[in-house]
Amino acid sequence: MDYLIQHTPWTQLPRCLQVKDLAACVYTRDGLSLVTTLDAASDAAAAVIELHKLSQQSLFYEVREIPGKGKGAVATRDIPRGTSIITELPLLLARLDLFGNETSPLPHQDKLQHLLQGALAQLSMAEQQAVQNLAIFQRGSDTSFIEDVLRTNGLGVNVGGIAHTGLYPRISRLNHACRPNTFWRYSPRTLAVEFVALRDIAAGEELTHSYIQRDTVEVTRHDLLTHWGFNCTCEVCSSRDQRQALDDKMARLKAIEMSLSSEQVSTEDDLVSLADEMMALVDGDDALLAPRGAYSYHLVVAAQAAWTRGFGGLAQRYTEQALAAAIVYGGPDDEHVGVLRQVLKIM
Numbered sequence: 297m298d299y300l301i302q303h304t305p306w307t308q309l310p311r312c313l314q315v316k317d318l319a320a321c322v323y324t325r326d327g328l329s330l331v332t333t334l335d336a337a338s339d340a341a342a343a344v345i346e347l348h349k350l351s352q353q354s355l356f357y358e359v360r361e362i363p364g365k366g367k368g369a370v371a372t373r374d375i376p377r378g379t380s381i382i383t384e385l386p387l388l389l390a391r392l393d394l395f396g397n398e399t400s401p402l403p404h405q406d407k408l409q410h411l412l413q414g415a416l417a418q419l420s421m422a423e424q425q426a427v428q429n430l431a432i433f434q435r436g437s438d439t440s441f442i443e444d445v446l447r448t449n450g451l452g453v454n455v456g457g458i459a460h461t462g463l464y465p466r467i468s469r470l471n472h473a474c475r476p477n478t479f480w481r482y483s484p485r486t487l488a489v490e491f492v493a494l495r496d497i498a499a500g501e502e503l504t505h506s507y508i509q510r511d512t513v514e515v516t517r518h519d520l521l522t523h524w525g526f527n528c529t530c531e532v533c534s535s536r537d538q539r540q541a542l543d544d545k546m547a548r549l550k551a552i553e554m555s556l557s558s559e560q561v562s563t564e565d566d567l568v569s570l571a572d573e574m575m576a577l578v579d580g581d582d583a584l585l586a587p588r589g590a591y592s593y594h595l596v597v598a599a600q601a602a603w604t605r606g607f608g609g610l611a612q613r614y615t616e617q618a619l620a621a622a623i624v625y626g627g628p629d630d631e632h633v634g635v636l637r638q639v640l641k642i643m
């Protein structure tokens with residue numbers, strides 16, 4: 297054990313099982329358990345070695361009972377737009393492709409449960425208690441408590457470039473809204489998730505984020521019900537007019553993206569006018585249209601359209617704007633930030 301502590305970042309012997317074609321192990325150290333493969337664990341190790349106490353109670357909100365939603369986070373003071381509300385490190389990370397999908401559990405479900413339960417058991421009693429207290433939407437008899445907790449509360453993050461689900465217990469208290477007032481960004485370097493105010497928030501308002509990445513209102517409602525177990529009652533889901541208006545905007549956005557990648561647009565003026573319309577569509581407060589990252593993504597779409605038509609100056613301007621947006625919405629460690637910096641260098 298001494299050798300392990302001196303020569304690896306892990307304080308417990310990794311315990312491994314073959315799941316599908318992957319050798320998946322439980323790696324644990326100082327308040328973090330990972331269920332993953334060696335490549336992702338090696339990448340996380342760098343972050344784990346640097347683990348500093350980033351996770352602290354936020355001074356900006358308190359957790360309260362919210363009628364019809366279980367617990368939720370309520371602002372205790374006015375929070376200006378752009379304020380960093382809370383930064384938290386994960387307690388548990390698990391590689392996503394080890395999981396089955398919601399309708400067809402895996403044949404090796406028992407192995408996954410064994411690994412997840414091992415990962416939980418290797419945390420301290422206080423940490424295990426924090427996990428036990430989280431909300432849980434029970435799916436059925438095939439999944440264990442810890443898998444259901446992960447599915448109800450996990451955030452999608454990349455470890456070593458591989459998709460994982462991460463459990464961040466404090467942040468887990470934020471409920472969903474279709475027009476949320478916060479967004480989150482993730483650092484693959486520190487594994488931390490940071491929540492930021494998307495607009496000015498008044499004391500007493502509930503803090504929310506969007507659980508869904510851009511999709512139609514019907515798909516969103518279906519996913520919220522089947523994955524998180526609740527009926528979406530926000531104004532977009534409830535009002536037929538708002539639903540229709542949002543779906544129309546979504547359809548227009550897709551049509552603009554198609555036009556920008558087709559031969560139809562040939563002059564610089566036409567391209568700028570379409571790109572302006574596209575950016576106005578994703579600049580509203582509808583999270584279904586503009587989840588985090590959407591601003592940067594759409595500016596890249598505009599930049600690519602300009603570049604392929606030989607409008608170099610315009611392409612550079614959109615790429616610079618895309619980089620600025622990627623830093624705001626993804627954070628400085630976001631993978632797209634590095635890519636966009638490289639693109640600008642060779643432009």
Ligand SMILES: C[S@@+](CC[C@H](N)C(=O)[O-])C[C@H]1O[C@@H](n2cnc3c(N)ncnc32)[C@H](O)[C@@H]1O
Nearest residue numbers: 365366367431433449468469470471472524526
């Ligand atoms: C990540 S947790 C959010 C915090 C949770 N309310 C709690 O008590 O810890 C997700 C669960 O919260 C509830 N929830 C989240 N957003 C909701 C909403 N807009 N309306 C109703 N319930 C919601 C659902 O039960 C969902 O499965």
